[in-house]
Amino acid sequence: MKKLENPAAEVHSSYFAVVNEEECVECGTCEERCHMDAITMDGSAIINLDRCIGCGVCIPDCATEAIELVAKDAAGKYVPPRFIYQAYLKMAKERGKL
Ligand code: SF4
Numbered sequence: 857m858k859k860l861e862n863p864a865a866e867v868h869s870s871y872f873a874v875v876n877e878e879e880c881v882e883c884g885t886c887e888e889r890c891h892m893d894a895i896t897m898d899g900s901a902i903i904n905l906d907r908c909i910g911c912g913v914c915i916p917d918c919a920t921e922a923i924e925l926v927a928k929d930a931a932g933k934y935v936p937p938r939f940i941y942q943a944y945l946k947m948a949k950e951r952g953k954l
């Protein structure tokens with residue numbers, strides 16, 4: 857997943873990370889924690905939304921609580937199938953197997 861240009865387009869997630877630039881002290885902790893290389897430092901932590909999969913791994917160790925997950929709007933939200941067989945059917949359709 858990390859090797860993709862735009863992992864956010866491949867992951868079903870209803871969230872993305874947002875930084876409060878005024879609270880960020882550019883410590884770099886979130887950049888180290890992000891396993892998608894979605895964060896860089898440029899005056900504050902900057903999130904590349906093409907790479908952010910909304911996992912929240914960057915959140916807990918921010919000493920100033922400057923970074924948080926925000927829910928996508930209705931169009932971007934993902935509602936998972938209720939039953940597992942529906943999930944498999946959906947995946948098969950998305951992969952062109954059905
Ligand atoms: S961990 Fe928090 S304070 Fe440190 S760079 Fe990231 S957002 Fe900024």
Ligand code: SF4
Pocket residue numbers: 872873889890891892893894895903907908909910911912913914915
């Ligand atoms: S939510 Fe996950 S992918 Fe997005 S910036 Fe934080 S650690 Fe990286």
